[in-house]
Amino acid sequence: MALAIELSGVTKRFPGVVANDKVDLAVETGEIHAICGENGAGKSTLMKILFGMQNPDEGTVRVHGEEVQFSSPADAIGRGIGMVHQHFMLADQLNVLENVILGAEPLASFGRIDFKAAKKHLRKVGEAYGLDVDPHDLVESLEVGERQRVEIIKVLYRGAKILILDEPTAVLVPHEVDELFRNMRELKAAGETILFIDHKLDEVLEIADTITVLRQGRTVATVKPTAVSSGDLAEMMVGAELPTPQTSRSTVTTEVALSISGLTVLDEDNRRVVDDVDLEVRRGEIVGLAGVEGNGQTELVGAIIGTQPTASGSIRLLNVEIADQTVRKRRNAGVGYIPQDRQQEGLLLFAPLWENAALGHQTKPPFANGRWFDRFGARERTEAIRGWFDVRTPDIEVTANALSGGNQQKLIVGRELTAKPKVLIAAHPTRGIDVGAQAAVWDDIRAARAEGMGTLLISADLEELIGLSDTIVVIHKGKLTATVDPASITARQLGSYMTGTDQDLPQPTHAGKTADNRNREDSTARDNG
């Protein structure tokens, strides 16, 4: 079969690292080709080279048999290559149509933008690939799955025949993943070639036609999904067997770490995006918050952290009311925070790692010495985080944007856990982290739990939610609609609760494993009935 893409001997060096080391890659036309590898293995870099965002230091790139040298993404787009990035690149304040045509606006006379033609073209593209979006929706108001569809359409709109998707499923809940895979199969049927990166190996095995594994910047294998198991893949990625995660036993105490009652948050239109929520997290307990994104999780988290004004309700941290305190007071009192979007709320991309490690903890040792910022202490702590959480970087002086996505995430997780919070608000803590490191992060969270940390866990990864939580509460349209026991629920059942289609399901257990020692505060369960 004809090769859509052929890379040979591609090498890319950054200060202190060789991101790609003589990589060979062959992608056939019309296939779905997965790239797997640890965090920092060089996957994104390779894709950026293919998309003209980075110049390779050595090696050749062939597209449909012809050697090319891209100096910018525009060249790549000209060759029919499109890319959806690991970190979305949409303008929140523009609507879908404007985002799609941004940089490729069809012009009418006098240099005006021809919105009519654009809309027509957009509709045609959408229909051809079975992707549907409303062109007038504000991007800000879209759920992640929809945003991603917009990103994909944006690429198709420019006539891409080769699609690069960098970790497209990281932010999606299972049914959105199903939807994406359905879209991908349709794209493939329409003759598109798809290259994608994914850390969830089961997903890779499900959708890929061919899998290429990278390790430390080199191609180690190209295999067919029928010939390997996810265990094999993981082993190829890390070059060793995966660590088996600790088996967990309950460490839930009777002491309440975080107690929320009657919490209501209104949006600009006075709708109740968080609606009279009661929730309790005990010391040593992990409470999973399940829900389709956009059901009030963001606002609930914001209210706890203090970045989101609340309409009413109380938030108590170890029995101290914090609802009226500043963000800084709350964080200093022991609220740790892993934000859902690491680049937006978690990092200073253009500051060195040791300054990033201080963010949110900058007023306390080891980062501060009174009013003075302690550079020595900050560097020392950062080195510790780097070692313990295996943040792959040549140096802690590099800026955060030089880290691979998963390593940025590990830095944030490390920053929060080493600060020993009383309560950790963890939104998608392992988003973008590879399988090996994921198991390690889970172990770290469990270890902190054993020391008494209470955790509110939000995750699109339902396996993670079920595997890690002591109790799971379901949020739907701003209300907590169910409390379920993770020990007796499958991901599929949980998915049904999340979408609010739980009529035909067995009654949820109102209590988790720890029902006996609970004074039923969270009796709001199923107050939608």
Next chain:
Amino acid sequence: MAEHDTGESHRSQAKSIVGASPLSQVLLAAAAPLGAFLFSLIASAIVLIAAGGNPLEAVADMLTHASKLEVQVSMINRATPLYISGVAAAIGFKMNLFNIGVEGQYRMAAIFAAYVGGAVVLPSVLHIGLIVLAAMVIGGLWGGLAGLLYTHRGVNEVIGTIMLNGVALGVIAWLVRRWQAEGAITEVGVGTEPIADSGLLPNLNFIPELFGDLRANEELTGVLVIAIIVGIAYYLLLNRTVFGYDLRASGLNPFAARAGGVPPRKMALTAMLLSGSVAGLVGLAEIFDKGRYDPNFVGFLGFNGIAVALLGRNNPVGIAVGALLWAFLDATSDILQVTQTAPKEIIDIMRGIILLTVVIGYEVVRRVRERTEAARTAARLAEATP
């Protein structure tokens, strides 16, 4: 086996990458503004030739002129307020605020400070201290006002400060007449009451006098000391304090900073207050020199300060380089007028070109730096992997 070696050597050798040869680092850092300067020389030489002038002669004039001690003193005198103004702008930039209002802030500060200084006679230290304090307070208030408009009324800081610049000019025009020294029109011209000698900061003539004799009226401004203190304080505040960390974090990523406990509004307001109070110091050199505020008070220091801050990338040493470069151009533009080897507008052309090219220069330097570091890594790895 090579794979594992490589993995290890990434890390073990990383240390030395950043610490590589401090001298070459400094040279690289200075390369952008100096390169831009050279480029502007060449470009304006072409313009000169096209206009029928002789660029070599003009450059020779500029250089001989600049080699004179009194010209060097005057360069430093000009650079001093520019530097303070650059720092004031840089404080805003660090917080992602474009404080165009340094202009209005320093002028308001200057007239009030001169008025206060002229109204009292105190022991020297107190008198000078009072003038400096008044300048900072008024500058801070004027900057803080723009800050308040921004944080509490949502008025964009650019619009707010431009507007306040206009207001300041109006207020000053009125105040100058109101505070005009009695019967002074004959002797000293219109202006505020002259400040008694006790309120005038002593000059630093002893420094240039180490190198030669100064002409009778030449003085090296004492505000140079204040400028140096401002520079050091700026560096320490920004890089060594928690407050500076908060400020920079807010400027780099306001959302992340907020989640990290930095209140965005309070930060913006504080930054404007701070920027304004530093701006207030810009007019001091002139006040201490003239002993009063008059309608001919030096203008455009605020706008030039923005240019200088851009040139120096908000870095305390970089701003100093920028201020000196600007002052050099200023000082030598005078001589071109005298020798007639080139129209003095050529200096404005050069400034424009410098500002445009320095941006490119910094980008080139960044890439060169990255490339050499990557190459160095590759070489090391090649050594380490047999």
